Amino acid sequence: MDISKKKGRKRSSDPQKWRQNINKVLRNTGNSYESKKKETVPPRQVKPPCTERCRLKCSEKFTSVQRQALFAAFWAIGDIDKQRLFINSCMSNVSPRYKYTNALHPRQSNKAFHFVMDGKTIRVCKTFFIATLNISDRVIRTVKQKCDKLGIIQCDPRGKHNNHRTNDESLILDIKKFIDAIPRIESHYTRQTSTREYIDGAKSIKDIFKDFKESQEKNNKPYGKYCTFYNIFTKEYNISFYYPRKDQCDLCLQYANSNNEQKNLMRGTFDAHLEEKTLSRQDKYNDRCKINENNKVLVFDLQAVLQSPRGNTSAFFYKSKLNSYNFTITLLNQKVDGQMRDSDVHAYFWNETDAKRGANEIGSCLLDCFDKICQESRLSDGDGLNLILYSDNCTGQNKNKYIVALYLYAVTHLNIASITHKFLIKGHTQNEGDNAHSLIEKEIKKNLKSGPIYCPHQYVTMIKNAKKTGQKFFVHECTYDSFLDLKKASRRLGIQF
Structure with missing residues (x-):
């Protein structure tokens, strides 16, 4: 059974269509994207491996096809947290035979890098590792910083704060009861096509929240934050504060907001509409005379x-x-x-x-x-x-x-x-x-x-x-x-x- 989504006063957001999120997905998958400076960043590709002077002889251990498979698998993950986990799993501490450290400022252990191919762990140098995945040294340093003593990588906290959300069901219920108690009427001019309701414009949403706050304080109940009240009022209710008057014509407004190409397509209909408007007013004037x-x-x-x-x-x-x-x-x-x-x-x-x-x-x-x-x-x-x-x-x-x-x-x-x-x-x-x-x-x-x-x-x-x-x-x-x-x-x- 199809259940239609309740229409609110505020337009519902679709984060998947936001430009910054689209660019974020493209960046995390290694594709070309647009930077914040409006510059086009080219897609990532496998870089040349280390030279023949490499002590580990990494180029002899992996073919170009295998390197391309490792590169594709890494960027196919598409999630920065999972990619960091993969990089951390490919690093291990190097335990030297002799180690001289300062007691006050001990030196961190060096890292050895390796790839897993056909079930075998094959060690490679850092240059080969970075070139194969086409990442920077900064990415590796970030993984080291976010790895705690237990070897657990901290998740990326950017854009994941939940300070504006509440799980208090009783508070949400009190807010809805308070809003439902406000008297309102349906649209006068567009009630055949609109589901929006209207209340007296003497108060704003913030004024209504203040009244709700006073009511909750009298009953010794929590009133929450204004943002919680605002989100419920705008997203779950289709309420406006003014009586809508359709003084502007839909066709005239559409024509005014169109580009030149769209105006050329609408010109015939728009000109006929204006002519009908002029004739109807002239006809009324003639009848009055x-x-x-x-x-x-x-x-x-x-x-x-x-x-x-x-x-x-x-x-x-x-x-x-x-x-x-x-x-x-x-x-x-x-x-x-x-x-x-x-x-x-x-x-x-x-x-x-x-x-x-x-x-x-x-x-x-x-x-x-x-x-x-x-x-x-x-x-x-x-x-x-x-x-x-x-x-x-x-x-x-x-x-x-x-x-x-x-x-x-x-x-x-x-x-x-x-x-x-x-x-x-x-x-x-x-x-x-x-x-x-x-x-x-x-x-x-x-x-x-x-x-x-x-x-x-x-x-x-x-x-x-x-x-x-x-x-x-x-x-x-x-x-x-x-x-x-x-x-x-x-x-x-x-x-x-």
Whole structure:
């Protein structure tokens, strides 16, 4: 059974692909590699043996094929610790017949070198030994230094420190329980494709660790190090501190980060994308210029989740929060004296105890807005309204068969002649609804300076006071009875696609 690896907030490292580790493997196997000075080091080869003047006559004991076999076997090990063990096994102490030493500074014993060939131990000189393995005298001195009195070679300690790891299972469990207790929500804009969750950005990871430390000290429990808490938070949890806003287009960002060759391949698609963006915005501008008693243009969008309680104190950060939703419908006004008038904004507000944020809720708010527009219009029953709607491409809320069923119902039951829904180009869905959301966020930040937000009803007052000049936002507080079952209506109308 395949078990998918849990995705964390931090990218998981792959040390095998690190350049320094790749060069380390190449160096330990005798292959060509790139040094730290960016210089290419050639591969190792068997060097010429000792001369004929050698007292041990090493060249007569081994053929070139045997020397090459010893060289290949040594560098095939590929591990510096095992290679040092091999060198140490090929050395033995020389016991002279007479030895004169200083008692205070005794001289170390000389070393004799040998190779094992066909089960026989054959002694060779140091020059032949070094030339056959293509090592330096420094390697032999290092082996002597790392060999203790018992003849055991110390392992290479480089890159093998474990100071940042903990095996305390109870501490790890306490950290996970503390992180799991932090209230968080799913992504607002990318929840269909992203598993990342979001928490209030009032605290950093270090601030959360300080709170965890205080909690553990109160219970007389160990709290460990910050690096332990940080690794668990980033590698085992996919949590971020801010609400993600997809203000940048994926295609535009990909094109900007590509090289010249990739840009040439993408140029056709990118140019068509920019043209579609320009045409969609121009089309919206043209529709707005045609606004009159018969033609209306609406732009709608759902604001990011509003949570309560909300404040700058630690007590609110770890409390379970109630999510509230604000759906804004912007009724664009006509052009007067060459200038665009301020738009009328209808804000529909509810919390998660009354409804969710799917097609039923969006469609119910749209139907209520359609009914209000028809009641305010001065047209007779014979002359219906022509509504043009703009929104983003969210499938779960705007682009589905249940919204189409709503439009069919509105055209047949209200004084509406036609409904045209136009979707803005993905990545470039900035519209007048974002301006309303920005004003609301500024008002919320301003009120947070004077005190916390305890209940959802406080958001209603802030939305009403968000716009300081011109027409205020029309706020409609929705309850459970305000929403319709559009999915049931879609089945009754026979809209299936």
